[in-house]
Amino acid sequence: MxxxxxxxxxxxxxxxxxxxxxxxxxxxxxxxxxxxxxxxxxxxxxxxxxxxxxxxxxxxxxxxxxxxxxxxxxxxxxxxxxxxxxxxxxxxxxxxxxxxxxxxxxxxxxxxxxxxxxxxxxxxxxxxxxxxxxxxxxxxxxxxYEDHSDNWLKYFILAIIGMLRQITVRIPPKILYIITFLASPFVVLLFSYPARFLKSFKKTQGLAEKIPFNFGTSLSSVTGDLFDRFSAPIEYRxxxxxxxxxxxxxxxxxxxxxxxxxxxxxxxxxxxxxxxx
Ligand SMILES: C[S@@+](CC[C@H](N)C(=O)[O-])C[C@H]1O[C@@H](n2cnc3c(N)ncnc32)[C@H](O)[C@@H]1O
CATH class of the missing domain: 3.40.50.150 (Vaccinia Virus protein VP39)
Incomplete structure (x- = not known):
């Protein structure tokens, strides 16, 4: 294809x-x-x-x-x-x-x-x-999309995602969607919620912005983003x-x-x- x-x-x-x-x-x-x-x-x-x-x-x-x-x-x-x-x-x-x-x-x-x-x-x-x-x-x-060349943490995570994408873009969409749905709560708990907490203090707002997936709200809220990131066959940054x-x-x-x-x-x-x- x-x-x-x-x-x-x-x-x-x-x-x-x-x-x-x-x-x-x-x-x-x-x-x-x-x-x-x-x-x-x-x-x-x-x-x-x-x-x-x-x-x-x-x-x-x-x-x-x-x-x-x-x-x-x-x-x-x-x-x-x-x-x-x-x-x-x-x-x-x-x-x-x-x-x-x-x-x-x-x-x-x-x-x-x-x-x-x-x-x-x-x-x-x-x-x-x-x-x-x-x-x-x-x-x-x-x-x-940005390439995150100015943020080592996101750049590093992006490099890992890039490697995983070699496999995930080949997974049938239905199965990949289920995987991303199941992964979403972990990503939200690991990244989004801590970022939201850090955002509430002026001193740590800058740090919160550097955290990947800092935009997640509910536990399933980053499913679409994860699916997009891991499924889209073409991705320029x-x-x-x-x-x-x-x-x-x-x-x-x-x-x-x-x-x-x-x-x-x-x-x-x-x-x-x-x-x-
Ligand atoms: C990440 S989605 C964004 C959709 C929408 N703009 C939004 O914000 O919800 C990317 C969209 O680009 C469309 N797309 C990708 N390549 C395209 C192309 N060559 N021509 C038209 N649409 C394309 C996809 O079908 C998909 O709907």
Whole structure:
């Protein structure tokens, strides 16, 4: 199976699980908007590139009924998106690749993509596609994995995960999901709860941020993250400069790259240049 089909299989499995009744109170969009000092949703038309099961598409569309949101994903997640966003007239769902967005040039007023380009075979091509479909001057908002080259503990753990991934990406999704579900309480007890405790003191807040899986809440809360980490066939990781260059080389200006304090990764945004560079 090639890596694209394996990506479809992994996320198809993950995203066919949730049902509309289990719509969470907030999703990644809310965390992104807390960091980005300008409204993400602007203009008349936006695109959620790699929308997964459609939760972020749902929140963007529900809270901005005058903005049409295109929700693009390569996996069976589009069927869950259809269910999740049913009743919202301002959502259009497209099944397709971020590396070949089936939309003409200069269309969108904004593009949003959370945790997607690092799972594609070529993040640079994805970036070029996003810039192509944006109108001149329109913003992009991204979340990308970091390589943790500035944090020896996370870097070390990442290296171990990298080795384990050689095996885990070959495990059928259903079995891997059960394993990650069973592993989640241990990870939460070992990492997330101690990190939460340390976060409550000013002096140890910095240390808490360095602890992996510091974002876990309930015992099963990191199942999805563990599954994502161990199942996704393709996983690129970036340092700050590489994220900046990804946007710059694609033709973005006014670029910002910020560390996600509560999660591991980069939040990056910028706007498509008005003139070709
Ligand atoms: C980690 S999930 C993030 C989903 C969603 N953005 C969210 O925050 O819940 C990554 C998503 O990227 C999608 N994906 C991976 N490669 C893709 C590609 N080439 N084109 C479109 N979507 C892709 C996967 O199907 C998956 O739904």
């Amino acid at each position: 090639n890596s694209l089909n394996a990506t479809k299989r992994t996320y198809g499995f993950l995203w066919l699980r949730p049902k509309r009744k289990s719509l969470p109170p907030r999703w990644h969009f809310a965390d992104m908007q807390e960091i980005i000092p300008e409204p993400i949703v602007t203009g008349k038309l936006g695109i959620d590139v790699g929308s997964g099961c459609g939760y972020d598409t749902y929140f963007m569309a529900k809270n901005n009924p005058l903005v049409n949101i295109f929700s693009l994903d390569i996996s069976d997640g589009v069927y869950t998106t259809k269910e999740v966003t049913s009743g919202l007239k301002n959502v259009r769902i497209i099944r397709g690749s971020a590396l070949n967005i089936p939309v003409r040039d200069n269309v969108f007023n904004f593009a949003y993509s959370y945790g997607v380009l690092h799972h594609t075979t070529d993040p640079k091509v994805g970036m070029m596609e996003i810039v192509r479909v944006l109108k001149k001057g329109a913003p992009v908002f991204l979340y990308l 970036f340092n700050r400069g590489e994220v900046y260059n990804l946007l710059y080389n694609a033709g973005f200006v006014d670029i910002n790259v910020k560390k996600f304090r509560t999660k591991a990764g980069w939040v990056a945004w910028g706007r498509k240049a008005n003139v070709n560079r």
